[in-house]
Every structure is written in C-alpha cells, then in structure tokens.
Amino acid sequence: MTVLSMKRPVSAIPQTGRDARLAIRSGQFSGQTAGVAPGYVQGNLAILPGSLASDFLRFCQLNPKPCPLLAASSPGDFRLPTLADDLDIRTDLSRYRVFRRGEVVDEPSDVRGHWRDDLVTFALGCSFSFEEALAQADIRLTFRERNNVAAVYVTNIETAAAGPFRGPLIVTMRAFTPADAIRAVQITSRFPNVHGAPVHIGDPARIGVNLDRRYRNVGDGEVADDELPVFWACGLTPQLAVQNAKPPLCLTHAPSCMLITDLRNASLAVL
Amino acid sequence: MTVLSMKRPVSAIPQTGRDARLAIRSGQFSGQTAGVAPGYVQGNLAILPGSLASDFLRFCQLNPKPCPLLAASSPGDFRLPTLADDLDIRTDLSRYRVFRRGEVVDEPSDVRGHWRDDLVTFALGCSFSFEEALAQADIRLTFRERNNVAAVYVTNIETAAAGPFRGPLIVTMRAFTPADAIRAVQITSRFPNVHGAPVHIGDPARIGVNLDRRYRNVGDGEVADDELPVFWACGLTPQLAVQNAKPPLCLTHAPSCMLITDLRNASLAVL
Numbered sequence: 001m002t003v004l005s006m007k008r009p010v011s012a013i014p015q016t017g018r019d020a021r022l023a024i025r026s027g028q029f030s031g032q033t034a035g036v037a038p039g040y041v042q043g044n045l046a047i048l049p050g051s052l053a054s055d056f057l058r059f060c061q062l063n064p065k066p067c068p069l070l071a072a073s074s075p076g077d078f079r080l081p082t083l084a085d086d087l088d089i090r091t092d093l094s095r096y097r098v099f100r101r102g103e104v105v106d107e108p109s110d111v112r113g114h115w116r117d118d119l120v121t122f123a124l125g126c127s128f129s130f131e132e133a134l135a136q137a138d139i140r141l142t143f144r145e146r147n148n149v150a151a152v153y154v155t156n157i158e159t160a161a162a163g164p165f166r167g168p169l170i171v172t173m174r175a176f177t178p179a180d181a182i183r184a185v186q187i188t189s190r191f192p193n194v195h196g197a198p199v200h201i202g203d204p205a206r207i208g209v210n211l212d213r214r215y216r217n218v219g220d221g222e223v224a225d226d227e228l229p230v231f232w233a234c235g236l237t238p239q240l241a242v243q244n245a246k247p248p249l250c251l252t253h254a255p256s257c258m259l260i261t262d263l264r265n266a267s268l269a270v271l
Numbered sequence: 272m273t274v275l276s277m278k279r280p281v282s283a284i285p286q287t288g289r290d291a292r293l294a295i296r297s298g299q300f301s302g303q304t305a306g307v308a309p310g311y312v313q314g315n316l317a318i319l320p321g322s323l324a325s326d327f328l329r330f331c332q333l334n335p336k337p338c339p340l341l342a343a344s345s346p347g348d349f350r351l352p353t354l355a356d357d358l359d360i361r362t363d364l365s366r367y368r369v370f371r372r373g374e375v376v377d378e379p380s381d382v383r384g385h386w387r388d389d390l391v392t393f394a395l396g397c398s399f400s401f402e403e404a405l406a407q408a409d410i411r412l413t414f415r416e417r418n419n420v421a422a423v424y425v426t427n428i429e430t431a432a433a434g435p436f437r438g439p440l441i442v443t444m445r446a447f448t449p450a451d452a453i454r455a456v457q458i459t460s461r462f463p464n465v466h467g468a469p470v471h472i473g474d475p476a477r478i479g480v481n482l483d484r485r486y487r488n489v490g491d492g493e494v495a496d497d498e499l500p501v502f503w504a505c506g507l508t509p510q511l512a513v514q515n516a517k518p519p520l521c522l523t524h525a526p527s528c529m530l531i532t533d534l535r536n537a538s539l540a541v542l
Contacts, residue, residue: 178472178473178477179471181472181473182456182468182471182472185453185456186456186457189460197453197457198453200449201452201472202449202473206449206497228473
C-alpha cells in the first residue's frame with residue numbers, strides 16, 4: 001500500500017496496541033510509533049545475553065528513575081505476557097538496532113536472525129505515557145506545538161554502577177509556566193513506572209546542563225521568559241550505560257520505534 | 272506558675288490538643304502555640320456576624336487555596352464538634368483579636384464578653400500542618416534553623432471577591448534546593464485542607480513579589496544560591512479580606528495564637 005509511505009490518514013494508524021503489533025508484524029506498518037495506539041503504553045527495549053542480565057537488572061534497581069522496569073523475560077523467551085498476550089519481541093517492533101561491542105551493526109525490522117536462546121528481554125517505561133497524562137490535563141507541551149520532542153541532555157550526575165553498566169544520568173527537559181510546572185510534578189508523580197517525578201527544576205547549570213547543548217541534538221530546548229525548565233530522568237540513560245558496557249550482543253528498539261503494549265497508560269497511575 | 276513566663280521545659284508544654292485547650296481555658300497556658308500539641312491540627316479563626324456568613328463562606332469556596340475551610344458553626348453556636356468534642360471557641364484560644372470596622376479594639380484571652388447569638392465561627396487550615404509533614408520527610412526548613420517562620424508577601428494576584436470580601440492573595444515563601452522543592456510539591460499536594468500545593472515556584476517578580484519586602488516584616492525571606500523560592504497561599508489572605516470588608520464585629524486569633532484541635536495532622540492527608 002503506497003499510502004503508508006505518505007502521510008497516513010488517521011484511519012490508517014493502528015488504534016490499539018494489538019492492532020499496532022499485528023500491523024508491524026505483517027509489514028503493513030513501519031516507522032515511528034508516536035501517535036500510534038494512543039492511550040497504550042509504549043516502552044524502551046533492551047535485549048542482552050543472559051550472562052549480563054543480573055547486572056543489568058541490578059542497574060535498573062539502583063537507578064529506578066531513568067530505568068523503570070516494566071517487564072523482564074526468562075532467558076531465551078521472546079514473549080512478555082504481562083505486557084501483551086501475543087507479543088513476540090523478535091518481530092513486533094517496527095525497527096531494531098543491533099549492537100556488537102557497543103557499535104551499531106544492523107537496523108533490521110525483525111531480529112529473528114539474531115536471536116539466541118540465552119537472550120533476556122527488558123522493557124522499560126517511557127515518557128510518552130506521562131506526556132499523555134500532562135496533555136489530558138491541558139498542560140501545554142510547547143515542543144509538541146513546534147512538532148518536536150522534549151530536549152535531551154547529559155547531566156553531571158553519575159548513575160549507580162552495576163557490573164559493567166555505568167554512565168551519566170541523561171534527562172529530558174520540558175519548559176512550563178510555574179503553575180504548570182507544579183501541576184506537572186503532581187501528575188508525573190503518579191507514574192513512577194514511566195520515570196515519575198522530575199529530578200530537577202530550575203537552573204540547568206546545577207546538574208551540569210547547558211540548554212544549547214542537546215544530546216545528539218535531540219528535541220526542543222526552548223524556554224520562554226515566563227517558563228521554568230523541568231528535568232526528568234530519561235530512558236537513554238540505560239541505553240548509554242549498555243553502550244558503555246560494550247556487550248558482545250545487544251538488541252534495542254531503533255530511535256522512536258518503541259515497543260507497543262496492551263497496557264493502558266492510565267493503568268500505570270499509582271494513585 | 273512563673274515558669275510559664277520563662278522558657279518552658281518540654282514537660283510543661285501540652286502534648287495533646289485536649290491538654291492544650293484545657294491549659295489555655297484554665298489560664299495555665301498563654302502565648303504562642305508553635306510547638307504546642309505536636310502532631311495536632313492548628314487552625315486560623317474568623318468569627319463573623321451571621322449576616323456576613325454566607326458571603327464569607329462563598330469567599331472561602333471561591334478561594335480554597337488561601338481559605339481551606341476546616342469547619343463552620345451554626346449561628347450563635349460556640350462549639351465546633353467536628354474539630355474537638357469539648358471545644359468552646361470563646362475561651363480555648365490563648366489570645367484573640369477583636370476588630371470593629373476593620374480596626375483592632377481589644378486583644379483579650381477570652382471573648383465571652385463579645386459573644387452574640389448570631390456569630391458564626393470559621394476555622395481554616397494553617398501551614399503548620401504541612402510543615403510538620405515536610406520536616407518528617409527530612410525536607411530542610413532553613414528558616415526554622417534560624418528560629419524564624421516562613422516569609423509572608425502580598426502578591427499582585429487578586430482573590431475572587433464575594434460580597435464585601437476581597438483583596439490580594441497573600442503567600443508564604445519557603446526556600447528549597449530543587450530536589451526538595453519537587454518533594455515539597457508532592458508532600459503538600461497531599462494536604463489540600465491546609466493550603467495544599469504551592470501556587471508559584473521560581474521568579475518572585477512573576478507574582479509581584481520583591482523578596483526584600485515582607486508583609487508586616489513577617490518571617491525569613493532568605494534564599495540561598497542553590498535554592499528556589501516556593502510560594503504557598505497563606506491564611507492571612509482571608510484575614511486581610513475581612514479587614515477590607517470592615518464588618519461591625521470580627522473576632523480572630525491573635526498572631527501565632529492558633530486554635531488547637533483534636534485532629535491529627537496526618538489525618539488531613541488525602542492520599
């Protein structure tokens with residue numbers, strides 16, 4: 001269908017997690033997942049050899065704000081039944097990255113050819129979920145109005161290391177009026193499984209951030225005169241820690257091509 | 272007991288709401304109530320003629336953050352049984368202020384002589400309750416370390432008027448590190464009956480505040496280099512609105528001589 005390579009009409013965008021996975025698995029849908037299956041939890045993916053699994057699990061446990069673990073598989077199991085009954089982690093993302101010793105060696109739309117029976121899958125929460133909650137509360141996300149995503153920065157805060165996994169805390173920045181910043185703290189506090197409350201508010205220099213120097217140039221770093229920058233822990237933190245660890249094999253989602261689950265964002269709220 | 276006019280040993284400070292009221296009613300205790308009956312809710316008091324009661328109630332309803340209503344009496348009734356079984360609002364505060372047409376005319380320790388059978392009593396929450404919750408969470412209240420209270424400021428934000436009750440929003444300011452500011456938003460959000468979440472964070476000028484110009488010179492306006500000022504709605508807002516209304520009679524608590532209830536601060540948490 002050539003229409004899929006053009007700007008798709010809304011009717012062509014899968015509206016549930018299951019529809020999205022089926023469309024991706026069958027090759028009918030490819031590309032970025034922002035706006036796909038609205039209301040359903042999307043996640044970051046990291047798949048590692050079993051010998052590194054317990055260190056990575058401990059890294060997540062030590063750094064829960066950047067690494068909110070939604071699910072972990074048994075070694076070799078390509079299913080994550082707590083996230084979706086039918087999920088096959090080898091085929092259900094629109095694009096993957098294959099890392100060997102920290103270098104990208106492939107960007108396939110299917111990782112069955114890379115699968116090993118010792119691989120352990122980790123699904124981590126992502127800020128799409130809390131951004132939906134903010135938008136539903138009429139909190140302005142001005143970067144979205146500019147068709148962009150939240151700006152990403154490397155801080156001078158070190159994560160707690162576990163085995164070979166170590167590195168700086170990476171954060172996303174969203175700018176709000178003071179009243180909306182207070183609401184944003186309240187709302188994101190309800191979602192500890194998708195980064196939760198901010199880690200910093202106000203002066204970027206206090207966490208070693210220069211707003212003009214975004215990580216990989218990602219996102220919109222604009223802060224208006226009447227706004228405060230607010231910083232959340234980011235899922236790129238474990239991704240960089242994995243790259244630093246240089247494992248023999250690591251499979252991840254490609255940027256913006258997230259794992260789509262059957263969980264509803266609202267179901268993640270703890271109160 | 273002369274000891275009561277000196278710095279009292281802890282053992283002489285009433286430890287429960289009931290003990291505090293009994294000590295005050297019998298004349299054994301007088302003076303400010305900070306540190307008295309720790310853990311028990313203290314409140315602001317406003318007593319008005321019945322003809323003004325519905326306007327004042329509406330003022331509180333329109334401005335819940337500065338005017339969190341804990342209880343309102345029937346006309347002429349000097350009890351507030353939802354706050355304490357035995358409470359007699361005419362005798363159970365250590366000091367009162369009597370206003371006539373907006374002017375202080377008396378500061379008695381008993382208002383039985385001013386009582387009328389149309390008077391309606393309003394008890395409003397106060398920030399002592401959420402400060403206790405902050406301190407219990409190890410959030411530093413640096414003004415306390417300097418033996419002071421939170422700084423008070425008049426903002427350029429107008430309250431919603433009701434009948435003759437109108438005036439600016441008055442706020443208290445507490446300075447925190449960014450991480451503690453985020454925790455303070457979370458913790459005070461649990462206490463909507465005692466002013467709840469902050470109304471502003473960051474640049475004081477955005478709400479018309481100059482940190483060097485405190486209202487009646489009350490409190491500690493110091494903000495360290497690594498701190499952010501955080502602003503909460505203050506119970507002096509309704510007090511100023513009442514003064515502006517110039518009612519024929521109004522009875523209030525004297526500064527820092529609060530109504531002490533049998534409610535526990537922890538019982539006010541909504542989650």
